[in-house]
Amino acid sequence: MKRSTLNVTFAIGFLAVAMGILVARANPATTYESSVYMATPAVVWVGFALALAIAVSTALTCRGREQGYGVALGATTVTAIVSLPAIRNYRFSGMGDALSHLGWTRDIVNGEMGPHELFYPGFHAIASVLYHVGGIPIERGLMLTVAIVFVPFLVFIPLVVREIAGDGMAIGIAAIVSWMVLPINNIATHMGIHTNSNALFLVPVVVFAFVAYLNRRATIERLPFGLSPFSLLIYLTGIGLLLVHPQQMINVVVLLGAISVAQYLARTRYDDHPMLDHPTTYAHTAVLGIIFSVWAVSNERFRNAAEGLIAGIFEEDVGGGAEVDQRESSLEEVGGSLGELFVTMFLDLAVVSLIVGLFILLVWLGRSTVDSETKSFVNYLSIALIPLTGMFVLYFVGTPTMAFRQIGFIAVILTILAGVALARAIGALSNVITVPAGTAVAALLLGACLILGLMTVYASPIIYSPSQHVTDHQFSGYESALEYGDEDTPLVGYGTDPYRYDHAINGVEGEENLGAATTASGSVEPDEFESGNYSGAYNGVGYNFVVTEYDTTRELDVYQELHHSEAALEAIEYDDDADKIISNDEFRMYDVSGEQ
Template sequence: MRRSVVNCVLGIGFFAVAAAFLVARGSPPTGYEASIYAGTPTATWLGLGVAMAVAVAIALLARGLDQAAGIGLGGLSVTAIVALPAVRNYHFSGMGDALTHLGWTRDFLEGAMYPHELFYPGVHGIASALHLAGGIPVERALLLVVVALFVPFVVFVPLVVRDMTGDGAAVGFAAIAAWLVLPINNVATHMGIHTNSNALFLVPAVFFAFVAYSRRRADLEALPFGISPFGLLLLASSVALLLVHPQQMVNVVVVLAAICLVQFVSRRRSGNPAIAGHRTAYAHTLALGGLFVAWSLSNERFRDALSGLFYGLATAGVGAGSEVGQRGSSLSEVGGSLGELFVKLFLVSALIGGVVGLFVLLTWLGRTRVDSESRAFVTYFGAALVPLGAIFLVYFVGTPTMAFRQVGFIFVVITVLAGVALARGVGWLSGLVTTPGATAVAAAALGACLVLALATLFASPFIYTPTQHVTDAQVSGYDSAFEHGSEEIAYAGYGFGVTRYGQGLYGVERDQDRRYRATIAGTVEPDPFEAGAYGEAYPPDRYYLVVTEYDRVREHEVYDELHHSEEGLAELATDPAANELLSNGEVTLYAVEDR
């Protein structure tokens, strides 16, 4: 491509991103948004769409600095999407684990908990530093940490592939694969304040350190005592991963252990000469494995999780099978199906995973035209998928949520391999048609994949889950409800428990005696509630009921009144058993008792 054309196209792309950013920034939400996609102005999506189209074209067609600029444009565009909650000035985002993480951050700042007492203090520590150093509100600091931890993913995936192959086409495809954000599945990994998911985006930095360490000669770029700077980077990045979430650090150790086995066998059987020339990862694997054991066994939370896994493996009826069946039944009642949801959440992942799986198999059979260096790294990461898959099967039987978290890590590895696999696939296709034709087909297919993948990056009614947007009104409403209620009366939620909000407002470790923490389920029972027996819908027979706009949207619109109906809630307002105590438009508090 001519330099003037490339510069002009790139200029349009960067201008589109800037314009999209400014439009989004100038359109903050006025209340609760059921969908961040619908709430974000159309002009923002048009700008980001133009930028992504330019980025895909430049990443595939250009090379050198021009390609790097195109990759940077695409990475910036995807990061802008990830940053939408912060850009559009959400008060907070996330109503489950995110609120608990907010509470832990408050505990850090108030001295109720020290970082070493938490199993994964990385996200909370960074947010605390931003708050203390910059005066940023704690909620916003956490939203910014999500963005900061995402950036290494779009930066290091193409860098890993460049170091593996040196092939410009593979680098371009790797960048596009990273923009798909395949590790997020919205089953157990989420785009938001979710430390297990946030840790996934640091993994490519660890892989880059390993690849660089393996290929660099020991006598070059060495620190004193012959220490490799990339070896230190491998250790440092893994420690950072440990602090963000240890589960993903364990997976890294598993990957390194599989690589060590490949290196050991290859040296004994005179295998790939490139593997024989690589520096081994034996010492790093042992050091990181020992570090994880020392860190985890001293933490009660890890021991409880491990006990829960063993219990799940040993208990009949526990596992993913029953959970999938339950969700499938619920989906059918709201007009959806598991097949539809699979297409939305996993079709792109399945397609990319299929291409990668076929490529790895053909490479092992010697049916692909890759040099020995590239084949070595494909063998490394391909072999690592075997133990990672075995761990997934164990989780699948014992703790289904952990199984889908494992899927998230597996797709980090697949994303790295996808760059090489797609480049070779297009090379094969160009032999059937032409190189421009094969590239055009690949660009169109990947463009369609980008649309579907990014449309499911956040929770939304599109995947039968409303956006977990926490508004100022929700926070003030809950705060008033908690502070002005009687200490003798428990709290219940309308489909969503109140405990998480208590943790987010006041901290997890502080105020342990607050009554909203004593609740078990934390929500009213749908059957007696819908039957008008409001006093019987919660065990104490006398309780406070908190209803938010999020609850109404989820139960009445997204879930299509599967559990709660608008009529049932409307009748509550006129029932003698209930008294409305406060309402600010988004949070309503009722006092309910059996009469």
């Protein structure tokens, strides 16, 4: 393609992204949205789709500067998609942990606590800086921080693959696979304010630091204490990851430990091997391991999590098997199936895992055509997958949530390896047909996977999980409930415990009102509530019952009245024991008398 034609093509792509962002910005959310996909105007998706089509084709067919433009176009588009809650002016996005993170950030901003008092303050510190320096509201600052932390994932995945393989096709494919955002599974990793998930997007930065260290072999420009600039980069990126979330730091230490073991075995078994030319990672593994240990063991929250994992391993009916059985039963009751959900959420990852697995097998059998240097890096990462997968099995038995977080980290490594593996697969296919035909097949396959990946990057009813959009009405409703409600009266939710809103509004340090969800807050007991016994639906005591548009969407539309019915919710309006005391378009609170 002529350069002038390429320039026009790139201009069209970037213009399409810009127009999509402007249209999305001009159509802000005005009410609760159960799906950001459905609520965003169709013309926005047309613009993004056009930009991604150009990005995929140019990333595969162009080289050098032009390929860089294609990769930048795709990364910009995906970043825009990830930033839609902020672009469309959501008040906040995220419930559960996200609301507690909002509370911690509020505590830091208000001086109730210092960043160093948090176990992992990195994410909150960025949002606090945006507040103090830019005057950006805390809620919006956190949503912007999601995008800030996400960008390194899109930048460093292709950079790592360039260091490993140096092949233009591999770089382009790695970039496209990174746009699928495979680490997000919406079970335990989420696109939003969820620091464990956010930390996954910084892992490629640490991996790049190690690959650069192994490749550069710097012997000059030494820093004090014999450090090379690349060693210092390893420590700095590792500590940065620790400050965002320590669980991913554990995985990095395991990754480095596996590399160290591979290097040791190579040095004891071979006299001539590419790994022998690489500087060792023993010291880096030890230093980062010590840093993590000192940081984690001194924290009570980490100790409690470790104890919970050990207890879960040895207890019956705890672990992934029980969790899967429970989810499968619930899905069947609402007309879904585990197989359907797996295809929607994990087909991309399954396809990539299969291709990468076959590629690793060929490398280990000596049937691959990759050069010895690339093979060494592939071996480093593939050997590391063994203990990382072992950790997944351990988590799956003990704490299923941690297991799916572990899948997120493994997905980062698979994304890197996918660039090399798919490039070799396309090269082999091109030898059978033709290069243009092989590239076209790759574009179609990757394009289809990209669509599926981006369809599930956010929670939505398509995966039986409504958007965690927090509106102005919901926020103001809870603010009124917490300010004017009786402190001695429990605040009780419809299917969920509302105590997280106390964190978000008053800060976690002021959590004494609703606290740890004991007698101060909770959710109504479904059987009693559905039978019309509202006064006995929460331990027989009087309570303030709150219900939001999010609650009704989840329970009535998405869950199809699996636990709660619309009839029972409507009947509380006319019950003698319930009085509506707060109401707006998306929030209601009732004062319900107790039996006692």
